[in-house]
Amino acid sequence: MFKSLSQRLSNVFERLTKQGSLSEGDITTALREVRIALLEADVSLSVVKSLIKSVEEKATGQSVTKSVTPGQQVVKIVHDELVQILSGTNANEADLKIDTPPAPILMVGLQGSGKTTSTAKVAKWLSSKSSKKILMASLDTNRPAAMEQLAVLGKQIGVDTLPIVKNQDAIAIAKRAKQQALLGGYDVFILDTAGRLHIDQNLMAEVSQVKKIAEPKEILLVVDSLTGQDAVNVASEFDTRLQISGVVLTRMDGDGRGGAALSMRAVTGKPIKFVGIGEKLDALEQFHPERVAGRILGMGDIVALVEKAQETIETEQAARMMKRFEKGHFNMNDLKSQLEQMIKMGGMQSLIGMIPGMGKMSHKMENSGFDDGNIRRQIAIIQSMTKKERANPRILQASRKKRISSGSGTEVSELNRLLKMHRQMSDMMKKLGKTGNKGMLRGMMGQMMGKGVSTPAVTSNIETRAANPNFGNISGLNFPGNLSGLTKKK
Numbered sequence: 001m002f003k004s005l006s007q008r009l010s011n012v013f014e015r016l017t018k019q020g021s022l023s024e025g026d027i028t029t030a031l032r033e034v035r036i037a038l039l040e041a042d043v044s045l046s047v048v049k050s051l052i053k054s055v056e057e058k059a060t061g062q063s064v065t066k067s068v069t070p071g072q073q074v075v076k077i078v079h080d081e082l083v084q085i086l087s088g089t090n091a092n093e094a095d096l097k098i099d100t101p102p103a104p105i106l107m108v109g110l111q112g113s114g115k116t117t118s119t120a121k122v123a124k125w126l127s128s129k130s131s132k133k134i135l136m137a138s139l140d141t142n143r144p145a146a147m148e149q150l151a152v153l154g155k156q157i158g159v160d161t162l163p164i165v166k167n168q169d170a171i172a173i174a175k176r177a178k179q180q181a182l183l184g185g186y187d188v189f190i191l192d193t194a195g196r197l198h199i200d201q202n203l204m205a206e207v208s209q210v211k212k213i214a215e216p217k218e219i220l221l222v223v224d225s226l227t228g229q230d231a232v233n234v235a236s237e238f239d240t241r242l243q244i245s246g247v248v249l250t251r252m253d254g255d256g257r258g259g260a261a262l263s264m265r266a267v268t269g270k271p272i273k274f275v276g277i278g279e280k281l282d283a284l285e286q287f288h289p290e291r292v293a294g295r296i297l298g299m300g301d302i303v304a305l306v307e308k309a310q311e312t313i314e315t316e317q318a319a320r321m322m323k324r325f326e327k328g329h330f331n332m333n334d335l336k337s338q339l340e341q342m343i344k345m346g347g348m349q350s351l352i353g354m355i356p357g358m359g360k361m362s363h364k365m366e367n368s369g370f371d372d373g374n375i376r377r378q379i380a381i382i383q384s385m386t387k388k389e390r391a392n393p394r395i396l397q398a399s400r401k402k403r404i405s406s407g408s409g410t411e412v413s414e415l416n417r418l419l420k421m422h423r424q425m426s427d428m429m430k431k432l433g434k435t436g437n438k439g440m441l442r443g444m445m446g447q448m449m450g451k452g453v454s455t456p457a458v459t460s461n462i463e464t465r466a467a468n469p470n471f472g473n474i475s476g477l478n479f480p481g482n483l484s485g486l487t488k489k490k
Contacts, residue, residue, distance in 0.1 A: 006296055008037035013075050013297065024060045027074060031056055034078070042229055042259025047085060047266045054081050079293050085266050086289035096273065097217045097245070098132070102181035103188045104214040107248075108207060108238060109222035111195030114250035116146065118222045118276060119192040120153035121284040122248070125274070127159055128282075132187040137162035137177035139170040139210060140194040150192055157281050160186075170194065174210045191216070204241055211242060218245045220273065223260070225249045231260040235268045246273035249287075253277045261292070330429040332390035335422050336382040339375050377410055378418050384408040393419055 012033045016026070031052055038048045058077045098105070105122070109115040119136060126132045136154055138161075140146035147164045154161035162177050174191060181189035191214055196203045211219070221244045223231045231249075238244050247264055252275040264272055272287040382390065384407035389396060396404070396419065405412045 005037060005041040008040075009034065009078075009297055012037070013078075016074055017072055027059050028056070030074070031059070038259075038262070041262070044229060044232065044259070044263035044267055047263050050266070051081055051085060075297060079297055082262075082293035082296060083289050085262060086272070086287075086292055087265070096126075098126070098188050100217070101185075101187040102135070102178075103218075104178065104181075104216040105188060105190045105218045105220060106207075106211060106214060106216040107190060107192050107220055107222060108242060108244070109195060110224075110234060111143070113195065113222045113224045114276060115195055115222040116140070116150055116192055117153070117279075117281070118220075118248050118250055118274075118284075119150065119190055120157055120159070120281055121276065122220070122274065123154075123159045123188075123190055124157040124281050125284050125286075126188055127157070133185065134159045135162060135177065135181050135184065135186040135189040136160070136192065137173060137180075137189065138164075138192045139173050140192060141168070141170060141173075142194050146192075146194075153281065160184075170206055171209055171213065174213045178214055207242065219243065220246050220248050221270075222248045222250060223264075225252050225260045225275075227260070229259065229263065232263050232267045235264060235270060239268055239270060244270055246271050248272075248274045248276065250276040253283070262296075330422075330426040332382050332385060332393050332422065335425065336379055336390075338425075339379050339382075342375055343379075377408070377414060380408040381405070381410055381415055381418055393422060 012030050016030055034055075035048055035052050038051070039045070055074075055077050059074050096105070097103070107115055107119045107122075116138070123134045123136055127134050136150055136159055138147040138150040151161045151164065162173070162180055165173075165176070168176070170193070177189055177191060180186075191210065193207050193210060194203055219242055221235055221238050223234055225231060227234070235244070235247060247268075247270055249261055249264070249272055252261070261272060261275070264270070275285050275287055277283050277285055381404060384404045385393075385396075389400065389404070396415075401412050401415050405415050
């Protein structure tokens with residue numbers, strides 16, 4: 001998300017922060033590069049002009065040019081302006097209005113935008129985050145197997161779907177869904193409307209009737225972010241006819257530019273409520289303007305990282321791990337558990353991008369040939385070991401290595417790099433396990449389990465340290481400089 005834009009802006013601001021003092025000419029030159037980067041990211045021209053003008057007015061004053069850290073001051077101004085663009089005047093608009101059950105949500109959008117999948121993602125998010133009882137209903141009588149698709153997705157996420165009745169039109173289905181939601185004691189019912197290739201008059205009339213029947217608390221427009229500025233035009237058209245309450249941007253993981261997200265709020269006035277960041281049904285994030293602005297500027301998103309950890313790490317398992325690490329124990333089973341955790345949390349690339357100051361490392365890892373497939377190969381190598389070998393990898397000699405490599409479908413060189421990485425991580429855990437560092441280790445594990453370090457504390461830490469391009473540690477832990485087992489030789 002915002003990968004290319006983030007890299008461009010990070011390079012610009014890195015040069016600024018390295019300078020001891022800044023003239024108005026330095027700031028003007030930097031903002032010219034920022035303007036070009038935003039326009040190339042497909043951000044609306046009116047939005048770019050407004051942003052640059054506002055930043056220029058604030059950044060060329062004496063409070064910046066005479067500041068002890070002028071570069072960081074400029075970064076903060078840009079960050080605040082991005083937050084303003086993304087959040088608008090009312091930040092609370094991003095929250096779903098589903099207080100009164102059964103609260104109806106209407107999903108609308110063009111065909112192919114990912115509307116049905118997004119319906120399931122929102123349902124899963126509501127059921128897992130808010131413990132809501134959800135009913136989904138497909139009103140798409142035009143696309144073949146559209147209703148069946150939603151039913152399959154409902155089974156996958158454990159959410160009820162309205163039984164399919166053949167030859168019913170969208171109006172009749174909407175009435176039946178409303179009644180079922182009321183009688184069944186559901187907190188929310190989500191109506192997945194028919195997509196259209198363009199602003200179709202007949203279908204718009206149909207969805208307007210559905211709106212009158214359902215009286216939705218939320219009308220969410222699903223838009224493909226890869227369509228760029230056209231996404232903004234689509235949002236404006238739907239808002240004119242239906243008065244949408246918010247936007248769900250899909251395929252943000254494939255959007256290297258991010259212009260649609262930056263332009264959407266400013267042009268339409270409608271909040272972005274969710275972003276789809278992958279194909280899996282849990283690949284949905286609530287849109288937080290401050291966090292997104294931080295990602296765009298290469299500051300990372302520690303809060304999101306901690307939240308992902310809390311979602312995926314089991315408390316009992318984490319407690320057992322902490323006891324082992326405090327004793328300096330770290331075998332291949334522990335490493336396998338860590339690698340599997342990376343995959344569950346979205347992969348190494350995703351995690352690195354959330355750590356402040358580590359954006360460039362993500363780029364370097366790509367160039368070195370690292371990908372999540374490499375992690376899966378490492379897991380396969382460990383699975384090919386015996387219990388004895390996992391507990392004590394030092395016994396691995398040539399014959400054992402050959403057998404393990406053959407069993408996992410990898411090369412011996414990959415096994416050797418994995419063993420080297422294990423030794424480095426084991427040494428790190430032994431250092432952390434020493435008496436003086438146990439508090440640091442408990443703090444890190446507690447943070448992951450939702451204990452110890454609070455979210456406000458983490459947020460405050462970001463504000464004071466994220467602007468530093470050399471920031472690359474979490475809770476005082478500096479990662480080893482050469483975990484060579486992570487990357488594969490080209």
